[in-house]
Amino acid sequence: MEAIGLSFVDWIIIFIYFIFVLGIGFYLKRYTTSDEDFFLAGRKNSAWVAGLAFLSANLGALELLGMTGNTFKYGMYVAHFYWIGAIPAMLFLALYMMPFYYSSRIKSVPGYLKLRFDEKTRVLNAISFGFMTVLVSGINLYAMALVLHTFFGWNWDVSMWVSAATVAVYVSLSGLMSAIFTEIIQFFLIWFGLFLVTALGIIEIGSLQEIFNRIPEAYSTLWSTSSDPTQNGMLVTWGGIVLGLGFVLSFGYWTTDFLVVQRAFSAKDMRSARMAPVIASFFKMAMPFIVIFGGLIALVLSRDPNSGFHLLHDGGKVNYDSALPMLIARYYPSGLVGLGVTALLAGFMAGQAGNISAFNTVWTYDIYQSVINKKASSAHLLWMGRVATVAGVLISLVTAYWAKSMPTIMDYMQAIFSWVNAPLFATMLLGMFIKWITPNGAFWGLLAGMGSSFTLFLAVKFAWIEKSTITLSSVASDMAANFWRAWWAWLICFGVTIVVSLFTQKKPEKELVGLVKGLTQETVDQPVPLLRKPEFWAVISLIILVVFNIYFW
């Protein structure tokens, strides 16, 4: 497979990016003097800073490449990940869950579990989250090196070590603040670096309508083929999309994954914390302009023999992830290629920094301070955060080399979110909205949910049971199985938590004030004009979501 070459100017742009992110780390170090500065960026960010960081923490380069490639494979159905699979959950977090998170002044999601339930539920979630985060970080590192090696011919070891070392330096210097700064820079680089690909693609093909005219109906609709899984490329029914993706996976990720929620915690006040996911929702809805339309443009061009466009092949198989890099190579001259590659690199590194900054917080507060050293001072916690950052990066590197030597672990990692986040959403939902849910109910429900998700994954993987048993359909893709597995894990956690709670001791109501609906003051904002209210912008966001779904039905 021939690599895409870079010119001297492209290398200069990449070099400037590295200098910038390291420089920001050193600049911010002087403002990082306490554990709250390091782990929560001093809780002084505006709604816009917290909101863009909230979105960017999720906006990794793997997602950009993977979703563009998936669109080439599955068509418009991939847009569900950006619309129904994200927006309702983000708005629910902003309007209904953030008041409990923010008003309790917790420093992490496991910290909420400690206050609402007990120490063992907190530690269970902290360990599973820490394990998941550092593994995902390592897998991302491996995937980054794979992409850079495959498309640009870069050396594996140099790619992994240089990016890991850069992330280790700037996160250990100034923690969450430098992670947030680089995430926002990444946001602008991605939009400036990749928006032009789609714009030029539309110009070449003629119009957006012409793109849809040139692809089969199964690729150009969102819902109209969802009643019969054989009629859409994703082999999924609307039930799998709504229950698995739209409800459990989406709500599990956007409302409980500390990696993204931590960015909203860094906001300066309650209104800003609630506005952060609402602001992020508008940009999330706009992302399909790059990834979905990019994938459709690649599809149209590859179906036209006169275009000269084709995806790369790897070992005789089509490499779908090459759709975006091949469009960059088609349209971008030197200079712009450097910008496009820097956008991808920034996506990789900001994703890595996001994982590491969430890991160091959960490790320091929810495992180290909670179990090992309960009397640690602020200065000691700050030191421990820096140690955890370097340790997290080193574990990521080990995981990356492990993945390189055994690529099949990628299959396991892709499913890891439904092991940890899907049941956690049931625990959070019950904990925040029902006051009689008990600590033992939460603990055993969470354990049962995580265990059942993992067992179902293994059962399908090793053909102990048919995939159709969990997808309720004779035809199903791996992605459909992923959606349904998340739903069952959520349901099992939900059911076990309720049943165990009926027979175990409840927490006194006075300990739940500020943590549970009904025991918390309903007025969460100071009186503000309509245009500054999160509720107003959430409604606007929801209206746009509905319009998009109807338009592309």
Add this chain to the structure above:
Amino acid sequence: MSKEMKIMKPIWYFVGLMLMTIGGIILITGLYHLFTPRASAKVLAELYPDIWWGGIMLLVGVVFFVLSLRAVAKQTKADG
């Protein structure tokens, strides 16, 4: 800690600096190749995407940079 040290430059300052720098490089490269054509032209090269896109980045970068400097100056004044 000096007064300059106390007021942290906002993220928009760095965003502006980054967009100005990279946009400027892309614009200059595009202008250079206007007079020294590349050996192999990309699809839609006749639209000169590097020149106008580099220019837009530079312009947006300048706006962010200037506005953030003004915000820092205002904050410094307010803090006495």
